[in-house]
Amino acid sequence: MTKIPYRYYLSEDEIPKQWYNLRADMKEQHAPIINPGTGKPATVVDLEPVFATKLAEQELDNTTRWFDIPDEVYEMYKVYRPSPLIRAYNLEKYLDTPAKIYYKFEGNNTSGSHKLNSAIAQAYYAKDQGLTKLTTETGAGQWGTALSEACSYFGIDLTVFMVKVSYEQKPFRKAIMETFDGKVIASPSDTTQVGRQILAEDPNNSGSLGTAISEAVELAVTTENCRYVLGSVLNQVLLHQSIIGLEAEIAMKNLGVYPDVVIGCAGGGSNLGGLIAPFMREKIVNGKNIDFLAVEPASCPSLTRGKYAYDFCDTGKITPMAKMYTLGSGFKPSANHAGGLRYHGMSPILSKLYDDGLMRATSYTQVPVFEAAKTFAKLETILPAPESAHAIKGAMDEALRCKEAGEEKTILFGLTGTGYFDMTAYAAFNDGTMNDHVPTDAELKPGFDSLPKL
């Protein structure tokens, strides 16, 4: 057999033409999302005021296995896809491991991350429905950048509520969103009722994803021809992100290999859910022995320390409630936390898989994650986003376990994006000023106290 190349690209006509909906193959479905107004499972009619109708349908559809990717979306995918499947030979050598390490790299587009896969889909469905405006929130900025790019392509006006602490720390994220004509507002802001209320209580509130979601939803439902879009957590987003896993699976099959372990970072779950989808099907449907590992930051440990409970998706408690692993919508990660992966909850699909024992989870503090990032950058010539570096750290530790055990496992991990907009965090790591604070139980308590009493 010829040696497997460092970088393997599918040909353009091998890019999957359908998204895969893992729910159609799950033995048990996650609990339904609840309309807090009625206390009953949300319907498409409930969701339509917030989401484009096709997206609301995708959100609730747990029986359609395959969704055709619309032509306009597929054409745009071809501009930056397929993404490479990379064999981490240099990392393997450095770790001196018998494990074979592969990663699917989604950072090769201007948005710098996998977020573009869903942004294009969501912007397209909005445009197709005749909508002219969208609103969203962004934390670290990856989603806001991707959606600005997608909206500028489809000619949609976009307003992005950016978590204030990120807005101030990352002026360049604002600049790139504005380059794609996105309108960026620091959240909490005085442009919404929920924002004004939060500022009245705490004028120095530095924001959270949950608050930014509340503001974005409020603006969407009070503006004509406008809807809200979200870059993670939702079932529709995991559906669109299945393109990552589908491409990875085709590429691995072409190369004659298959993963024993699939590892991804986990914030809201969009990348992880998309990456694992076709492999999880093999586990569920065909009983394949595949290990799945979610890696999250110790400062925002929704899977490893959260509760599996119904919670609001936003801090203002105006969204539907989902059953998920959550730290409570009132949770705010510590100010020293760099990068994304700062959402209080976790995708309902992933939460269910985790609760059913189909997936493991672990967490790391920041400093070892950045150590892994730096090592990786030197060996593999890609500067990872801090988010992605969690998956790297998980993969490195798994490869070292393989070394100890003498196992030649095949590891696949998701490298979701690049760290060019995270240099402040890298500088803090280089300067030794990054810290590894792990929230105490007392620090987690206010979040849990914010959980709805059902």
Next chain:
Amino acid sequence: MTKIPYRYYLSEDEIPKQWYNLRADMKEQHAPIINPGTGKPATVVDLEPVFATKLAEQELDNTTRWFDIPDEVYEMYKVYRPSPLIRAYNLEKYLDTPAKIYYKFEGNNTSGSHKLNSAIAQAYYAKDQGLTKLTTETGAGQWGTALSEACSYFGIDLTVFMVKVSYEQKPFRKAIMETFDGKVIASPSDTTQVGRQILAEDPNNSGSLGTAISEAVELAVTTENCRYVLGSVLNQVLLHQSIIGLEAEIAMKNLGVYPDVVIGCAGGGSNLGGLIAPFMREKIVNGKNIDFLAVEPASCPSLTRGKYAYDFCDTGKITPMAKMYTLGSGFKPSANHAGGLRYHGMSPILSKLYDDGLMRATSYTQVPVFEAAKTFAKLETILPAPESAHAIKGAMDEALRCKEAGEEKTILFGLTGTGYFDMTAYAAFNDGTMNDHVPTDAELKPGFDSLPKL
């Protein structure tokens, strides 16, 4: 014929295994570089104290047509190469042009630009010779980043003199170089004699590439086991960068197309020289009718307004002299100039080709260049470096000319890198604070006055 894909990648085993030395096929050679101490053509012995010996040999070799790429360099190339050849369908459609536009994208690696191609080669030859330290200069930061990456890979200590104005405006460039363990010093600095002298005359001197070169060379020649490396201008750099053009030519042949026009941005000439090399051979050797266009900034117009004369490569006048199109080593681009392409001179090879009428040149001011960059980013999902955007603007104008003339020309341009570290410039463009100052003849005079009197 099947439709040409958006992104076309060579397979790993199609990556060229040799660099191409265009000088071996040029009918006339450029004038020799001169040792200012002796007034005679420089020899390998003259250059060895400054450059690694193999690189000094490559610098002066105008007869060897093909150089084997060393195994260690080739292995590293495979980590991030091949780079894609991209068909700009969206840009063509937007311009409504019959022209076919292709671009070779070199930004898909952490250094974010083509500079890595030569950085790896230069770091390797230094290591192979047993050197342990290197010095260099960087302006916008692309070269410093690439060389930090290469040196960290080969275990070499690197000191980078960074033009002070860039150092202050681009703290993130410093952070990424430090992530790869590069030591970054703002130039002019008090660490060298030439730096101290410049600061004594002008304590607020904001630096120039020419000054940073002087400092880097001084440190190299006064430090044991240390040499200096340069990221552009030199023949050796153009040799290494021929990998760009060679890959592009193979890819185009595989696709059954060939360029009528080849366009690149031009600062010191490394990207342009590398991109055009195999195509220029076809023009020189086989008489193929190919148009070559160098695009430079109006604020640093070495080809379009410079003099073809012997000049020093640095401001401190301690380097050899080369005959090139130059604005004089005393030239400093205006403070409003964003991005790279700020070197006072131009590659001797390209200068000769231009003087012989084998290549055209044009210049643009910044605002239209950033307009082109923004349009391109929206259509093609790549945020270009300001440098690269000069080539985009050149290609767009060429495509519009084709539209007027009804010509179905095939255009190839070099997209050298990404603009993630240039968001200050993008923000200035977005805010309307970028200006389009073109140096007056009076402003160019001090530079020309600095030319050596031979």
